[in-house]
Amino acid sequence: MAVEKDTQKAFGWAARDSSGILSPFYFTRRVNGDSDVTIKILYCGICHTDAHFVKNEHGFTVYPLVPGHEIVGEVVEVGSNVHKFKSGDKVGVGCIVDSCGACDNCKQDLENYCPEMVFTYGSITSEGRNNFGGYSDKIVVDEHYVVRIPHGLPLDSAAPLLCAGITVYSPMNYFGLNRPGLHLGVVGLGGLGHVAVKFGKAFGMKVTVISTSPSKERDAIQRLGADSFLISRDAEQMKAAVGSMDGIIDTVSESHPVAPLIDLLKAHGKFVMVGAGTEPLALPPIPLLLGRKLVAGSNTGGIKETQEMIDFAGEHNITAEVEVIPIDYVNTAIERLVKGDVRYRFVIDIANTLPA
Ligand SMILES: NC(=O)c1ccc[n+]([C@@H]2O[C@H](COP(=O)([O-])OP(=O)(O)OC[C@H]3O[C@@H](n4cnc5c(N)ncnc54)[C@H](O)[C@@H]3O)[C@@H](O)[C@H]2O)c1
Numbered sequence: 001m002a003v004e005k006d007t008q009k010a011f012g013w014a015a016r017d018s019s020g021i022l023s024p025f026y027f028t029r030r031v032n033g034d035s036d037v038t039i040k041i042l043y044c045g046i047c048h049t050d051a052h053f054v055k056n057e058h059g060f061t062v063y064p065l066v067p068g069h070e071i072v073g074e075v076v077e078v079g080s081n082v083h084k085f086k087s088g089d090k091v092g093v094g095c096i097v098d099s100c101g102a103c104d105n106c107k108q109d110l111e112n113y114c115p116e117m118v119f120t121y122g123s124i125t126s127e128g129r130n131n132f133g134g135y136s137d138k139i140v141v142d143e144h145y146v147v148r149i150p151h152g153l154p155l156d157s158a159a160p161l162l163c164a165g166i167t168v169y170s171p172m173n174y175f176g177l178n179r180p181g182l183h184l185g186v187v188g189l190g191g192l193g194h195v196a197v198k199f200g201k202a203f204g205m206k207v208t209v210i211s212t213s214p215s216k217e218r219d220a221i222q223r224l225g226a227d228s229f230l231i232s233r234d235a236e237q238m239k240a241a242v243g244s245m246d247g248i249i250d251t252v253s254e255s256h257p258v259a260p261l262i263d264l265l266k267a268h269g270k271f272v273m274v275g276a277g278t279e280p281l282a283l284p285p286i287p288l289l290l291g292r293k294l295v296a297g298s299n300t301g302g303i304k305e306t307q308e309m310i311d312f313a314g315e316h317n318i319t320a321e322v323e324v325i326p327i328d329y330v331n332t333a334i335e336r337l338v339k340g341d342v343r344y345r346f347v348i349d350i351a352n353t354l355p356a
Pocket residue numbers: 046047048049050052163164167187188189190191192193210211212213232251252253254255256257273274275276277298299300337338339340344
């Protein structure tokens with residue numbers, strides 16, 4: 001393959017069309033700039049967003065698409081203006097690789113709400129090129145968008161913190177759903193949900209999982225530390241829990257009824273949607289206004305908060321429950337993820353299974 005000036009060779013797996021099937025793909029990345037670090041990717045988690053994107057479920061996928069935004073790796077090159085990192089450091093990259101740096105949100109370390117934010121894959125970069133994610137051998141990223149992995153966290157099970165972790169930690173923090181004694185509901189016990197349970201317990205909260213899968217109850221309580229478990233299709237159980245929760249984080253990736261969830265909130269309770277389904281939510285006005293309840297959304301987190309989240313995870317020994325897979329299992333893994341058949345995150349062993 002010819003390599004253009006100012007680029008370097010890279011290799012990964014890409015989807016080429018809305019079948020979403022991934023296959024080996026040769027491409028180029030920019031050469032390491034003055035503020036960049038080049039990261040040899042070791043592990044990359046498979047987020048449900050990757051599944052939405054490879055199949056173009058949101059309607060704006062640009063192919064070829066190399067997914068992956070739960071990236072952990074080792075710094076192998078640093079630019080002359082890089083101050084935070086040196087070669088050999090273990091680092092992570094999440095959902096964001098660029099932003100304007102000058103807007104009100106950027107000035108408050110909220111790059112995740114910058115109108116010019118560039119997602120890690122499937123976005124057009126400032127050089128006008130389609131960018132590629134972490135199902136690949138290396139990535140070149142401005143050091144601002146890179147975080148340090150705390151010593152002691154295993155690199156494979158830390159990878160999902162870069163998206164799943166920050167996506168639940170940020171709204172818990174922002175909406176005050178991080179205080180001891182409060183009651184948190186977590187809807188959907190998948191990649192995001194199981195990490196939300198762990199953060200909720202580390203914050204000293206009472207945590208209830210709300211799920212459609214009775215088979216996950218034992219895991220939720222014994223392995224993840226949840227206090228209770230509600231089957232959302234069991235009207236009796238749901239009725240008994242009405243008005244009991246201070247906040248709910250909804251991580252469900254598909255269309256589902258939210259009215260029964262709003263009923264679980266106490267007055268002034270907060271319902272935060274982080275799942276990225278494509279259908280409009282059916283929100284009943286009366287229960288909302290009678291209880292002065294808040295309905296909100298949240299999009300990943302800023303870089304400063306991502307570092308704070310992963311440091312907190314390091315102190316509290318919080319990692320994802322992972323099934324580590326070789327790259328050539330990725331299509332099966334995505335199929336299984338879509339069916340809800342994963343406990344609780346697939347992580348690709350890039351360094352050992354993606355040939356250069
Ligand atoms: N807001 C953000 O910044 C952000 C970041 C990451 C992911 N997401 C989105 O969050 C969603 C979840 O991502 P994930 O990686 O955790 O996916 P996942 O597939 O690992 O988890 C979703 C879980 O919800 C369960 N579920 C499905 N229907 C349900 C229902 N009606 N009630 C209760 N549980 C139900 C599934 O069985 C699964 O366990 C996706 O839509 C993803 O795109 C958003």
